[in-house]
Amino acid sequence: MITTRRMLLDTAGALLERQGYHATGVNQILSVSGLQRGSLYHHFPGGKEELAVAAILDRARRSERFIERHLGAVGDPADAVQALVEALADRVAHDADGASPPFAAVTLEAGPGLERLRDACRHAYTGIRACFEAKLVASAHEPARAASLAAVITAAIDGAFVLCRVDGDASPLRQVAKELAVLLRRPPPGGATAARAAPVGTDV
Amino acid sequence: MITTRRMLLDTAGALLERQGYHATGVNQILSVSGLQRGSLYHHFPGGKEELAVAAILDRARRSERFIERHLGAVGDPADAVQALVEALADRVAHDADGASPPFAAVTLEAGPGLERLRDACRHAYTGIRACFEAKLVASAHEPARAASLAAVITAAIDGAFVLCRVDGDASPLRQVAKELAVLLRRPPPGGATAARAAPVGTDV
């Protein structure tokens, strides 16, 4: 049955995102999903870690599609990133418990003995950075600078999720949305490109 | 004995930073520190959570002092933040396993039932943001913008630590150092304030 596997991936993914790997027990995954141990170990013979890896990779794919869709909808990269992060903030505002960076907790917990999980997280972060990088390169940024900006965007969003969690409030994400837009509108320090700075600004 | 308490705080703090709360067992804290259960529960009758809270608060104080020292040593806030983040990158480069945001993992894991821990994390993040905010306000930034920039700085550093972990490399922090400096040198979007570089006094 496909729906059982899907249920496991979604449940495990949501719990991993919110709580991390060690705080998420197999029993919790089962009780939340309403399934039984036999099903889990049938679909994921490798147990908890195999399920976690599959759930992370699944959510990584979804995250990339989400980002690509948003970045593709707006031409200017500064506006596009701002809109994307505002959308994440809206999501946090509706569902306060959803204030979680998708992979940070699991990444930080994946120590020795969980190499597969670590690889999955690396894959996720690499893909996400690549989405931003592609958008920036397509908007005439130099490749090295695009990579640098993509890392900052990814890092700031992740960190903002953490701040949203401690604040119980979406404003850190909104602050990051605004400031990333400021950063992205600035011509590179080398000054090669003429100021496309534009009078756009002034939205709060 | 004070050294026993100190040993527990340092050991627990380091493990919590690297692995998070649930991945860090009481047995691990004891074996790494070379102490015994009796000592731990004597100094921290509240057990694992009380020790974790104390360790987090302890490290929060140290983090604030570290940040204040670095920000106080350089007048211009952009240069100061850049130097601070470069210093963190150097630390990561030497000690690859030290690539951990100090409080992110624990923050994300602190769900229902660990409210004290969550409060400690909130306190830590609030204090760290306040350090940056104070520096920016002292450098003639408007308060609202200073708060926004402080949140972005804090978030970007945290996220960069996560990226350093997955990359096994300090370059995300170096990229963030560079880009934060770019952002901080940029006048606010409204264009009103021309942030004249601060009086070089080592305030804070």
Next chain:
DNA sequence: TTGCGCCTGGACCGAACGGTCCATATGCTT
């Protein structure tokens, strides 16, 4: 209908978890 896959329910397991308890040091006060 019978047989034969895949899938699920759920009892069961050893190990590890956090926590309790107390006998015994240790060192300070008198």
Next chain:
DNA sequence: AAGCATATGGACCGTTCGGTCCAGGCGCAA
């Protein structure tokens, strides 16, 4: 030297952990 609070070593406890196992349920092909 005696007495006492503080601190430590370590056995022990109940619970929960992730994981195994297998008896049946189900759907489909002959």
